[in-house]
Amino acid sequence: MKNNVRGNLVITQRTLQFVWNASRQTMTAILIITFLLGIIVPVNTIVWSRFLDALANINPDDHLSKVILWLALNCGLWVLNGMLQKINKYYKDMQSDYVNLYITNKVLDKINSLEIIHFDDPNVYDQINKVNSEALSRSISILNNLVSIIQNGVILLGVIGIIILYKPAMIALLLLTFIPILIINIKISSKLHNIYNSRLENLRLVTAIKSLMIRYDNIKELKITQMGKELLLRVSNTYKKYLAEDKKIRKRNTAIQTFGDSVELLTKFFFTLYIIIDCIKRKFSVGNIVMYITSIDNLMQAIGNIIVTFANTYNDNLYMRTLFDFLDKEIAVSEHERTVSLTHFKSIKLQHVFFKYPKLDKYVLEDINLEIEAGKSYLIVGLNGSGKTTLIKILSGLYEPSSGEISVDGVDVLTYDKNSYRNNFAVVFQDFIHYPMDVADNIKFGRYADKDNNSKMYRAAQQSGAIEFINKLPDAYETQLQNEWSEGTEISVGQWQKLAITRAFFSDAPITIMDEPTASLDPIAENEFYLGIEEMIKSRTCIMISHRFTTAKLVDKIIVIDNHRISECGSFEELISREGKFKELFTLQAEKYNLGDVVYEA
Numbered sequence: 226m227k228n229n230v231r232g233n234l235v236i237t238q239r240t241l242q243f244v245w246n247a248s249r250q251t252m253t254a255i256l257i258i259t260f261l262l263g264i265i266v267p268v269n270t271i272v273w274s275r276f277l278d279a280l281a282n283i284n285p286d287d288h289l290s291k292v293i294l295w296l297a298l299n300c301g302l303w304v305l306n307g308m309l310q311k312i313n314k315y316y317k318d319m320q321s322d323y324v325n326l327y328i329t330n331k332v333l334d335k336i337n338s339l340e341i342i343h344f345d346d347p348n349v350y351d352q353i354n355k356v357n358s359e360a361l362s363r364s365i366s367i368l369n370n371l372v373s374i375i376q377n378g379v380i381l382l383g384v385i386g387i388i389i390l391y392k393p394a395m396i397a398l399l400l401l402t403f404i405p406i407l408i409i410n411i412k413i414s415s416k417l418h419n420i421y422n423s424r425l426e427n428l429r430l431v432t433a434i435k436s437l438m439i440r441y442d443n444i445k446e447l448k449i450t451q452m453g454k455e456l457l458l459r460v461s462n463t464y465k466k467y468l469a470e471d472k473k474i475r476k477r478n479t480a481i482q483t484f485g486d487s488v489e490l491l492t493k494f495f496f497t498l499y500i501i502i503d504c505i506k507r508k509f510s511v512g513n514i515v516m517y518i519t520s521i522d523n524l525m526q527a528i529g530n531i532i533v534t535f536a537n538t539y540n541d542n543l544y545m546r547t548l549f550d551f552l553d554k555e556i557a558v559s560e561h562e563r564t565v566s567l568t569h570f571k572s573i574k575l576q577h578v579f580f581k582y583p584k585l586d587k588y589v590l591e592d593i594n595l596e597i598e599a600g601k602s603y604l605i606v607g608l609n610g611s612g613k614t615t616l617i618k619i620l621s622g623l624y625e626p627s628s629g630e631i632s633v634d635g636v637d638v639l640t641y642d643k644n645s646y647r648n649n650f651a652v653v654f655q656d657f658i659h660y661p662m663d664v665a666d667n668i669k670f671g672r673y674a675d676k677d678n679n680s681k682m683y684r685a686a687q688q689s690g691a692i693e694f695i696n697k698l699p700d701a702y703e704t705q706l707q708n709e710w711s712e713g714t715e716i717s718v719g720q721w722q723k724l725a726i727t728r729a730f731f732s733d734a735p736i737t738i739m740d741e742p743t744a745s746l747d748p749i750a751e752n753e754f755y756l757g758i759e760e761m762i763k764s765r766t767c768i769m770i771s772h773r774f775t776t777a778k779l780v781d782k783i784i785v786i787d788n789h790r791i792s793e794c795g796s797f798e799e800l801i802s803r804e805g806k807f808k809e810l811f812t813l814q815a816e817k818y819n820l821g822d823v824v825y826e827a
């Protein structure tokens with residue numbers, strides 16, 4: 226969207242559509258009340274002038290009824306004005322909550338629909354951050370601007386109606402004096418927005434440091450390394466730098482705005498003086514003189530408000546543009562129409578697959594040729610950074626290969642609907658999620674469609690070996706996890722890993738992938754895990770990444786990744802009989818387990 230008049234109108238219109246969609250009834254109430262509030266001002270100006278005239282023309286023996294009537298009417302209008310203001314505030318507060326809910330839903334829905342590749346771009350984080358911190362207040366501000374424009378527009382029409390009877394040229398003259406004020410306001414808004422944008426990434430870093438400092442998991446390391454002070458210093462240095470910049474900007478803006486206000490006041494003074502001299506010459510009544518002076522005052526206020534509102538809307542649009550740019554973000558990262566559902570398969574084949582991450586020039590996977598057969602089990606081994614996890618991400622459909630083909634039973638994977646393809650996988654990543662919820666949710670999130678199937682949950686916990694520690698928790702499966710929440714219980718790293726494995730067992734996905742599943746397990750737990758895996762291997766396709774070669778004999782095939790390529794692939798017997806990378810790594814690890822007379826087979 227462009228930053229021209231048309232672009233701004235489109236953003237304003239889309240924002241108002243948002244506000245309107247959030248709650249139509251509340252918005253209708255706001256518009257009606259705002260209109261009434263606008264009418265009250267010119268009506269009250271006339272009523273007050275009539276009161277003054279009735280008062281000026283009163284004789285000692287006259288009845289006071291006329292004076293009392295106008296005064297009572299004036300008073301009644303003020304009471305009505307006060308009531309409407311309060312009711313309008315109530316509706317505006319409600320509307321603000323509805324808009325908050327509406328925008329939150331839209332943004333989270335969009336975040337949910339983004340692919341992992343979008344999150345490799347730091348700009349996406351800046352955008353989300355800006356949207357999260359600004360979109361609500363800006364859309365409410367645009368609602369307030371709309372309300373202000375309607376109210377001041379009605380006032381403007383009312384008082385123009387009064388002044389036009391007196392001197393129409395005055396209106397044009399007044400409008401002209403406000404043009405420079407509008408330009409100044411827009412320039413200030415643009416500048417502030419540019420400054421805000423230039424700081425986004427640094428401020429995001431500061432927020433990340435602040436939340437890092439209050440994470441329970443991090444506190445132990447911060448206490449030992451005593452890096453809390455250093456982090457605090459970095460946060461406060463960033464703020465101090467911006468504080469110094471803001472001081473300069475605010476000083477200049479204050480000077481400009483004070484000058485603008487003075488010009489406005491002087492204009493008002495000269496207009497009022499002119500009206501008084503002119504009306505006295507033309508022998509107008511006191512009531513009429515007061516009516517014209519008040520009308521000029523109201524007119525200037527209404528024009529001033531409308532101008533400030535336009536400048537604010539322009540400013541808000543700069544922020545709302547980010548929301549709409551974010552919501553309009555292209556989701557399709559592939560030009561293929563992926564509509565076919567994948568329910569079952571016999572084999573997944575990778576042919577000449579190359580892959581590089583968007584930010585890297587080098588390939589992380591090179592010429593990968595591999596067949597994953599349903600019902601078989603695999604172990605992927607290789608040095609750190611060789612590309613094992615990346616291979617899993619490609620296989621499970623999180624990234625598309627840069628070149629080469631993945632096919633399912635001979636059909637290009639790009640034919641299949643992404644989610645239906647991903648439903649075939651249960652993956653335990655190294656950095657799996659610790660859901661801040663209870664144990665049951667942490668397990669059932671593996672396949673939430675089966676959330677009512679508790680016996681399946683108990684079976685999965687049995688298979689993973691998690692059942693024992695879960696039963697010892699204060700509320701067993703209903704125990705809230707993590708100390709940060711009331712009644713929360715902290716569990717160990719290994720116990721979290723067991724839960725993540727249980728989550729995979731709970732899922733019925735035909736392929737289970739586990740990236741370093743035993744890294745945090747004690748020897749007994751590791752043994753239990755392998756018993757569970759032996760069971761799992763019988764019914765599902767299983768792929769494991771592990772630096773521990775204990776699994777090597779359990780699986781049908783071992784895939785060795787060396788320097789981003791598959792260097793070997795075969796059964797344990799085949800690979801151990803070759804003088805390759807696998808034998809080298811296996812022998813190295815086996816030697817480490819050689820304790821005196823006892824040789825522990827890996």
Ligand SMILES: Nc1ncnc2c1ncn2[C@@H]1O[C@H](COP(=O)(O)OP(=O)(O)OP(=O)(O)O)[C@@H](O)[C@H]1O
Nearest residue numbers: 345582584585589608609610611612613614615616
């Ligand atoms: N999102 C990403 N963006 C850019 N580079 C990445 C990304 N993820 C991983 N890499 C890089 O890709 C390479 C392979 O990473 P990968 O995680 O696949 O290795 P790995 O074999 O699983 O390592 P480890 O055994 O340490 O888990 C590494 O050099 C890593 O820095």
